Amino acid sequence: MQLLKIQINRKDDHSGAPLLPVLLLLILGITGFTIFQDFLHSSYHNYAFYFSESLLFKSFWLLFLPLSFLQFQLLKRSVAYVPATLIPVILHVVAFAFSVWLLSALLFTHTYGFKDLIGYTLSEDSYKYVLIYGTIPFLYARQQTVAQKQKSFPTAPVKRITIGSARNHISIAVDEILYISSAAPYIAIRIQQKSHLHAESLKSIHKKLDQQQFIRIHKSTILNMEQVSSYKSRLNGDYDVLLKNGESLRLSRNYSAKFKELMG
Known part of the structure; x- marks a missing residue:
């Protein structure tokens, strides 16, 4: 038995x-x-x-x-x-x-x-x-x-987040975010006008966001895919990603597979 x-x-x-x-x-x-x-x-x-x-x-x-x-x-x-x-x-x-x-x-x-x-x-x-x-x-x-x-039944991605440090906090729509980068001991959330420091980890905030819209492109950077204009190879496995606002970010070879999949 x-x-x-x-x-x-x-x-x-x-x-x-x-x-x-x-x-x-x-x-x-x-x-x-x-x-x-x-x-x-x-x-x-x-x-x-x-x-x-x-x-x-x-x-x-x-x-x-x-x-x-x-x-x-x-x-x-x-x-x-x-x-x-x-x-x-x-x-x-x-x-x-x-x-x-x-x-x-x-x-x-x-x-x-x-x-x-x-x-x-x-x-x-x-x-x-x-x-x-x-x-x-x-x-x-x-x-x-x-x-x-x-x-x-995972939690649905948030549409807005409250960001800030110390006593200054603002609420923004996640679609306005260009990218999020590490700025120890904070993270820097980049929107069109400026960057905002926020007391949270990259890992923690990434869990709250849509995983098909916000992806890691580097160990210290999360990118909003809807803000991507184009990308080109550095001929060493890494890439340069050009955003719609003209900024350029580095795409590490370790994170390129997911990026290319979403770019189609």
């Missing part, structure tokens, strides 16, 4: 990250609540409550943190659903038994047996393993689906 796989986009290095802080808060909250529950149980049944011993066994919940992170890494690598669930479950059972056995041997007057702890956690906590580690892959897959849908 073929194992069900959760397909993951390997290029998304941050996948699963929004789920981890939520899981952290949830597990810490559950740990504190179950310790308080032990206190209430001991008070109701009139027996001594030992915080250290309660905390020792509640380390069961804390182990979900690193092992959930491990499960996310397995899913990011497109590991099949079944092993991506079983691996953290098995590691959790062994890690819980070992940690309680070791800490009780080092810090307590009595030592809990390793085999007894294995049996204890399997009999008491099996449904928790299945519920948590079995649910995470589906939450992760849903997150990937939402991310893919967002990529499938």
Whole structure:
């Protein structure tokens, strides 16, 4: 029987990250609540409550943190659903038994047996393993689906942008832009009358613009293709692009393919 796989986009290095802080808060909250529950149980049944011993066994919940992170890494690598669930479950059972056995041997007057702890956690906590580690892959897959849908419907290019630095800002239509160049730590947006400094990166502003109208012609220059009059070769792989206003810009050979495609 073929194992069900959760397909993951390997290029998304941050996948699963929004789920981890939520899981952290949830597990810490559950740990504190179950310790308080032990206190209430001991008070109701009139027996001594030992915080250290309660905390020792509640380390069961804390182990979900690193092992959930491990499960996310397995899913990011497109590991099949079944092993991506079983691996953290098995590691959790062994890690819980070992940690309680070791800490009780080092810090307590009595030592809990390793085999007894294995049996204890399997009999008491099996449904928790299945519920948590079995649910995470589906939450992760849903997150990937939402991310893919967002990529499938990109934001429409802006028609106007507000540019400026410090306290001076103006709004212009993007069609008025001739080109945008790097002017560290700013960018210079060239329109017919003058250049305006703007506090943004070339990469950031390029994402807002129509990719078929504004293209990179150099690592430090974005050109409005509607402002191009002609271009000619420098005979070394680069080109000189003549704009309608008479200015000339350098077209790097590394960006010439896209330029020629749009020029037709």
